[in-house]
């Protein structure tokens with residue numbers, strides 16, 4: 001494994017950053033998770049765009065152009081000879097003094113890790129998963145905009161622990177008002193009366209790239225989509241439910257907080273979207 005740090009490649013054992021990096025000290029930084037299908041980074045341009053928007057929102061200057069970053073990611077995939085895998089792209093505030101003031105950090109640290117992907121076992125895609133609502137809430141969107149994909153994931157980690165304690169893979173996170181925001185590392189969709197509903201970003205949802213892909217697919221299948229507010233009642237009474245994320249792709253949900261969703265089997269619209277997504281990633285090409 002060759003890891004990119006600030007323009008140079010290192011073996012895994014030698015890939016190190018300073019303990020004074022504010023990414024480590026304060027979670028000060030932004031990141032992306034990107035899939036590699038057939039040797040190509042999927043939706044790379046969208047991920048780079050989101051990275052730079054996240055960085056801009058936290059006044060983090062990435063010392064590379066977007067084009068340079070795209071090339072660096074593609075090179076890292078090639079150098080690691082990865083046909084199918086996962087890329088972790090990070091920009092931290094960089095090395096500075098102890099103390100949160102980012103002005104002591106002279107240069108962002110850019111890291112690109114190309115790794116294997118840990119996918120959920122196939123049975124979950126065939127049978128669907130059960131999820132629970134976590135008591136850990138999503139950080140309110142007026143405190144930290146959920147569209148910023150920052151290195152601060154503690155709330156989500158707390159919710160993930162709750163999921164694991166309940167023997168589930170994922171947990172629903174609510175916002176401060178009690179509306180559904182998203183899951184710990186995935187967006188959530190429901191199907192109601194043949195339409196797709198998902199929480200809007202002002203409800204606490206990350207603007208997921210997979211979410212965007214699903215909405216595009218739904219549009220081309222003439223399935224109506226709405227970004228809206230959802231309560232737990234909406235989840236429980238949904239006809240279908242599924243989660244979306246770079247790692248999980250589209251994963252069907254058949255039970256939430258002990259309530260069976262629909263008839264407890266993967267619904268027709270979820271199946272169509274999963275099939276469409278598989279085809280999309282099989283044939284995807286990077287467009288420049």
Ligand code: PMP
Nearest residue numbers: 185186187206208209210245246
């Ligand atoms: N929400 C959160 C909190 C996430 O971390 C992620 C990414 N793992 C998602 C949603 C899904 O976003 P994407 O489809 O861009 O991976």
